[in-house]
Amino acid sequence: MEGKTREEMGKSMITETWLRKHRSLYLGATRHPFIRSIRDGNIDLSSFKTWLGQDYIFVRAFVPFVASVLTKAWKGSDDSSNDMEVILGGVAALNDEISWFKKEASKWGVQLSDIVPQKANQDYCRFLESLMSPEVEYTIAITAFWAIEAVYQESFAHCLEDGTKTPAELQETCQRWGNEGFGQYCNSLRKIADRQLEKASDDIITKAEATFLRVVEHEVEFWNMSHGGT
Numbered sequence: 001m002e003g004k005t006r007e008e009m010g011k012s013m014i015t016e017t018w019l020r021k022h023r024s025l026y027l028g029a030t031r032h033p034f035i036r037s038i039r040d041g042n043i044d045l046s047s048f049k050t051w052l053g054q055d056y057i058f059v060r061a062f063v064p065f066v067a068s069v070l071t072k073a074w075k076g077s078d079d080s081s082n083d084m085e086v087i088l089g090g091v092a093a094l095n096d097e098i099s100w101f102k103k104e105a106s107k108w109g110v111q112l113s114d115i116v117p118q119k120a121n122q123d124y125c126r127f128l129e130s131l132m133s134p135e136v137e138y139t140i141a142i143t144a145f146w147a148i149e150a151v152y153q154e155s156f157a158h159c160l161e162d163g164t165k166t167p168a169e170l171q172e173t174c175q176r177w178g179n180e181g182f183g184q185y186c187n188s189l190r191k192i193a194d195r196q197l198e199k200a201s202d203d204i205i206t207k208a209e210a211t212f213l214r215v216v217e218h219e220v221e222f223w224n225m226s227h228g229g230t
């Protein structure tokens with residue numbers, strides 16, 4: 001890539017350039033102390049329960065967001081049948097995820113009906129809601145969607161690598177987002193985002209990059225909230 005302009009590399013490398021440019025922030029999300037503590041086996045189980053309850057609330061807000069991305073794909077995509085299939089797969093996975101949260105919560109003695117969303121969660125859900133507006137372009141929304149899923153995929157896959165000390169009772173959680181199928185799904189989302197970005201105006205590309213950064217910041221805050229416990 002040395003010495004090549006973005007045009008020569010092809011604009012399809014846009015997410016790649018962002019990941020490189022914002023590497024330390026991105027690693028701040030995917031290698032967060034909360035994730036490290038799972039991986040090292042010294043996680044405080046009250047932190048895990050906090051995360052579980054808060055993430056259940058997040059996922060419930062995430063469903064209408066993903067549905068809004070699906071709606072935008074219907075008219076806003078160049079390859080809407082491909083994109084709608086990928087996004088619909090995401091909706092189906094979320095249906096399964098909600099059942100999993102309920103089962104997992106009862107296993108850990110977490111009463112989901114009692115959970116009050118904390119500030120970082122409220123802020124993140126409000127951000128999702130802002131992206132649901134019909135004024136927000138498909139390219140922006142699909143970029144956010146990819147980034148949201150990719151942070152979880154990379155974070156939890158990191159806990160499953162050889163030599164990690166992830167506690168047995170948290171393996172299933174890590175598998176949920178760290179498994180290869182979820183990795184493929186994230187790659188599909190990334191390809192869609194790159195394809196959309198390739199033909200986007202500079203203004204949209206700039207907006208999409210800012211959206212990507214905000215997602216990563218919200219993810220860091222979300223882990224911070226969980227890591228703080230209670």
Ligand SMILES: Cc1ncc(CO)c(N)n1
Pocket residue numbers: 055058059148149152219222
């Ligand atoms: C906070 C958060 N980010 C991403 C995902 C992935 O679906 C999730 N479940 N929760």
